[in-house]
Amino acid sequence: MKHLPHKTIERLSQYRRALLLCLEKGKTHIYSHEIAKIQHITAVQVRRDLMLIGYTGTLRKGYNVKELIDLIGNIIDSEEGINVTIIGMGNLGRALINYFAGKRSKLRIVAGFDTNPDKIGNTMSGVPCHSIEQLKEVVAAEDIKVGIMTVPADYAVDTAELLVKAGIKGILNYTPKPVNVPEGVYLEEYDMITSLEKVAFYVKLQETD
Amino acid sequence: MKHLPHKTIERLSQYRRALLLCLEKGKTHIYSHEIAKIQHITAVQVRRDLMLIGYTGTLRKGYNVKELIDLIGNIIDSEEGINVTIIGMGNLGRALINYFAGKRSKLRIVAGFDTNPDKIGNTMSGVPCHSIEQLKEVVAAEDIKVGIMTVPADYAVDTAELLVKAGIKGILNYTPKPVNVPEGVYLEEYDMITSLEKVAFYVKLQETD
DNA sequence: GTAAAAGTGTTAAAAATTTAACATTGTTAA
DNA sequence: TTAACAATGTTAAATTTTTAACACTTTTAC
Numbered sequence: 162m163k164h165l166p167h168k169t170i171e172r173l174s175q176y177r178r179a180l181l182l183c184l185e186k187g188k189t190h191i192y193s194h195e196i197a198k199i200q201h202i203t204a205v206q207v208r209r210d211l212m213l214i215g216y217t218g219t220l221r222k223g224y225n226v227k228e229l230i231d232l233i234g235n236i237i238d239s240e241e242g243i244n245v246t247i248i249g250m251g252n253l254g255r256a257l258i259n260y261f262a263g264k265r266s267k268l269r270i271v272a273g274f275d276t277n278p279d280k281i282g283n284t285m286s287g288v289p290c291h292s293i294e295q296l297k298e299v300v301a302a303e304d305i306k307v308g309i310m311t312v313p314a315d316y317a318v319d320t321a322e323l324l325v326k327a328g329i330k331g332i333l334n335y336t337p338k339p340v341n342v343p344e345g346v347y348l349e350e351y352d353m354i355t356s357l358e359k360v361a362f363y364v365k366l367q368e369t370d
Numbered sequence: 371m372k373h374l375p376h377k378t379i380e381r382l383s384q385y386r387r388a389l390l391l392c393l394e395k396g397k398t399h400i401y402s403h404e405i406a407k408i409q410h411i412t413a414v415q416v417r418r419d420l421m422l423i424g425y426t427g428t429l430r431k432g433y434n435v436k437e438l439i440d441l442i443g444n445i446i447d448s449e450e451g452i453n454v455t456i457i458g459m460g461n462l463g464r465a466l467i468n469y470f471a472g473k474r475s476k477l478r479i480v481a482g483f484d485t486n487p488d489k490i491g492n493t494m495s496g497v498p499c500h501s502i503e504q505l506k507e508v509v510a511a512e513d514i515k516v517g518i519m520t521v522p523a524d525y526a527v528d529t530a531e532l533l534v535k536a537g538i539k540g541i542l543n544y545t546p547k548p549v550n551v552p553e554g555v556y557l558e559e560y561d562m563i564t565s566l567e568k569v570a571f572y573v574k575l576q577e578t579d
Numbered sequence: 580g581t582a583a584a585a586g587t588g589t590t591a592a593a594a595a596t597t598t599a600a601c602a603t604t605g606t607t608a609a
Numbered sequence: 610t611t612a613a614c615a616a617t618g619t620t621a622a623a624t625t626t627t628t629a630a631c632a633c634t635t636t637t638a639c
Contacts, residue, residue: 167625174561175561200548203627205628218634223587239604251571268567268569330573330577346514351412353466354474356560359380359558360541364556365448368448376596377595413616414599417617429605431616
């Protein structure tokens with residue numbers, strides 16, 4: 162398979178999540194327009210994405226939920242799984258851990274880090290909290306590839322640097338401060354304020370129409 | 371001004387955040403390539419966005435930080451400001467409140483809601499926590515326009531419905547479960563699992579190159 | 580048993596977004 | 610004072626992403 166569009170990757174992850182819920186409900190097949198409705202997109206787009214990954218459904222029956230879940234897994238998961246760490250065990254860090262607990266077998270949050278001595282040494286929802294001093298050792302020992310940053314904004318830049326030095330290959334930055342990473346490290350940034358401002362903007366726009 | 375591209379709106383919010391930091395540092399002017407570097411985009415894109423909002427910098431001097439901040443504010447903020455509520459005062463809800471505290475004068479988190487009796491009646495970082503039963507009354511009384519959903523996934527659909535019935539005009543859904551809203555309500559959904567899966571995917575991809 | 584309906588899969592067109600190209604103009608330096 | 614430089618502003622091209630169009634096939638209804 163050639164490379165999939167950026168947006169398709171995101172949607173595949175979302176399709177899988179929707180499919181897992183369907184599976185729980187005992188649904189064995191699903192139509193493109195059903196997936197589309199859940200995700201607020203069009204059925205064409207769903208079919209096109211599935212075409213891109215080479216999955217073919219059954220005419221008039223739709224797609225086999227289980228098969229499709231497995232196929233998406235083959236594409237986006239890595240076979241051995243990936244170990245993840247959370248830097249910053251504040252509210253957001255803990256929210257992520259709870260959110261995640263046992264959700265994806267191929268993505269394991271295996272360690273957390275903080276600077277607060279009261280937290281260090283404890284375990285939160287099954288995730289041990291280490292001192293940030295230990296970052297490099299733990300990352301190496303646990304073969305951690307991805308780091309999620311949930312530290313206060315003022316520590317963002319330094320934390321990113323530490324992560325890179327520790328050998329992390331991907332960073333998900335939830336602080337409101339953009340950071341820089343060298344070539345070879347994948348960086349994804351998300352800022353909650355921007356999302357909220359966007360919602361507020363479109364609400365305002367709707368009112369003034 | 372005609373309508374701005376979706377993506378430009380997002381970037382304007384981000385530019386402003388970067389500019390506010392520059393202002394704090396005492397910087398009065400900034401070049402397009404400096405903004406670009408911070409946001410990991412190209413200078414052309416910055417200039418193009420600013421062109422779209424009709425801002426014109428000084429040749430060889432760059433853009434006036436303060437002016438630009440104000441102009442972006444005129445565009446994305448609403449004059450009177452918008453009141454916001456958070457539904458679900460768990461870790462994520464509290465993280466957002468702290469994150470936000472006093473950051474944007476035009477976006478005010480004026481109320482939180484929960485079902486847990488231990489939380490109801492308390493104030494967290496200056497935000498009072500009400501019972502979800504009171505949603506409609508409080509939304510009306512406080513003129514709340516936007517709701518942020520940080521409830522457990524199982525309550526997502528019901529919560530969205532409550533918000534819509536209460537007269538909310540925009541929803542930011544942080545639960546992993548997509549919800550539906552009627553015409554006239556702006557919906558933005560963000561799923562942290564998808565972001566993490568995306569990072570993991572590109573890390574895997576880089577390794578197998 | 581045949582026509583209509585309801586799906587899928589795919590190619591082509593359209594729309595949105597990003598990037599390139601370049602004209603323009605203050606500023607600096609010889 | 611004039612040439613080189615370094616920035617902006619804008620039009621045009623390229624790329625990415627979405628949507629439309631439609632051929633095809635199984636099922637359903639009569």
